[in-house]
Amino acid sequence: MTLPVALAGNDVIGQAKTGTGKTLGFGLPLLERVTVTADVEAGRATADRLTDAPQALVVVPTRELCQQVTNDLLTAGKVRNVRVLAIYGGRAYEPQVDALKKGVDVIVGTPGRLLDLAGQKKLNLQHIRSLVLDEADEMLDLGFLPDVEKIMGMLPVKRQTMLFSATMPGAVISLARRYMSQPTHIRATAPDDEGATVANTTQHVFRAHSLDKVELVSRILQAEGRGLAMIFCRTKRTAADVAEQLEKRGFASGAVHGDLGQGAREQALRAFRNGKVDVLVCTDVAARGIDVEGVTHVINYQTPEDEKTYLHRIGRTGRAGASGIAITLVDWDDIPRWQLINKALVLSFNDPEETYSTSPHLYELLGIPVGTKGILPRADRTRAGLDAEVVEDLGETGGRGARGNGRRPAGGKPAAAPVEDRPART
Incomplete structure (x- = not known):
């Protein structure tokens, strides 16, 4: 739906469920508008259109999404040799500046x-x-948004602008009105796909006790047909703790959260993509846009902040036509929060069933073999694990990044965490 409008050079506002291919929806028109040497050689463009300065800009909220969009555009632009560069915090400035000097x-x-x-x-x-x-x-x-507006103020007035957003709050609409020229609003929904969630993701919601959750998750992770799994927590501390406990129980797990240095975050995501770990425990920093093939299970270890966060978390599975399973564990004191999410998304889980790691209905619903215990049998521990994936030295900036390698930034004081790493409001 987006391609004909965007390829014609029109401004576009795109709205679609997560996992429906937004990246290529804007990526292909973006790559088409860039003039590279191959176009001049083929006679599609004149040499005066060539420049070493960037011709297209994609602004994203998180570092993980930044890397993923970059990789997708590199893949799509490979034949024409389009130079794509990721620029984000937590890494040294020098390599990024050097790449800009060479031409992007x-x-x-x-x-x-x-x-x-x-x-x-x-x-x-x-x-x-x-x-x-x-x-x-x-x-x-x-x-x-104030930073984004400053960036937009530095750009040429005559340009194509495409805005993609799963929801359209008032501030986003006013941004579009101010900076876009007669945009076409494209909202993609499938006729048989009612509601806000993707139809081929099976959802389960259980009322679970916080002291039993790790045991419960350990058994869910041994369900039949379980591929890669993502576990979402609301706080950085919980994510680190759950990843550690699962590792002790024999699971190949990694963590992605804001207290980790950028090198460790990238190591965990790479290990997950490469299959060296099959359980990724993360905060909502990884809930947006991360697209890893083979994620069959998403587990909400803690109730999400709101319905938007819920949609983005469970959207990590059931992508591009595949089916997936989303499991949400709701603490007793989180029931009112969950009921608001349930109502907003018109789901049927207003009073989740009380569930423990020994509950027969848990085994039956999720296909867990009878007799499964909370420790992975040694025979099933076949993954290489997180340590098999190297940690790159990124010349990290900021005290958080330096924490893992014992270095501190100049001046001796640890820098504040980057804005994009701050925990969700609770």
Whole structure:
């Protein structure tokens, strides 16, 4: 639906459920509008259209999404040799500045680092022909919209702007009105797909006791047909604790949360993509846009903040036509919060069934073999584990990143955590 409108050069507001292919919806038109050497050689463009300054910009809210969009665009632009660069915080400035000097066609970046480099005159935004704001509602939630507006003020007035957002809050609509020219609003829904969730994701909601949750999750992870699994927590501390406890029980697990340095976050995601770990425990920093093939189970270890967060978490499975299972564990004191989510999404789990790690209905509903215990048998421990994936030295910035390697930034004081790593409001 997006391609004909975007390829014609029109401004686009795109709204679709997570897992429906938004990245290529804006990625292909974006790559088409970039002029590279291959186009000049083939006679599709004149040499005066070539430049080493970036011609397209994609702004995303989180580092993980930044990496993923970059990889997707590199894959799609490989034949024409389009140069795509990811620019985000938590990594050393120098490699990013060096890459900019060599010449770049498309930039994918988080608002903070983009503003930094543009302010230092290291990033030239005068040749941008296409701008994409991906996950605009998340940028609003994280407080990035003022930064995004500053970036937009640095761009040429004559350009194509595409805005993609799962929901359309008032602030996002007013942003679109101010900076877009007669945009076409495209809302993609399947006729047989009612409600806000993807139809081929089976949802289960259980009322669970916090002291029994790790035991319960350990048994769910031994369900028949379980591929890769993602476990979502509301706080960084819980995510770190759950990952550690699962590792002690024999599961190949990794963690992604804001207290980890950027190198450790990337190590865990790479190990998960490569299948060296099959359980990824994360905070909502990984709930947006992360697309890993083979995720069959998503477990909400703690009740999500709101219905939007719930949709993005469970959207990590059941992507691109595959089926998936989403399990939410609700503490007794989280029942009112869950009931608000249940009502907003018109689900049928208003009073979740009380469930323990020994409850027969848990085994029956999720296909867990009878007699399964909370420790993975040694014979089933076949994954290489997190340590099999190397940690890159990224020359990390900020005290959080330095924590893992014993280094501190200049000045001796640990820097504050980047905005995009702050925990969700509770």
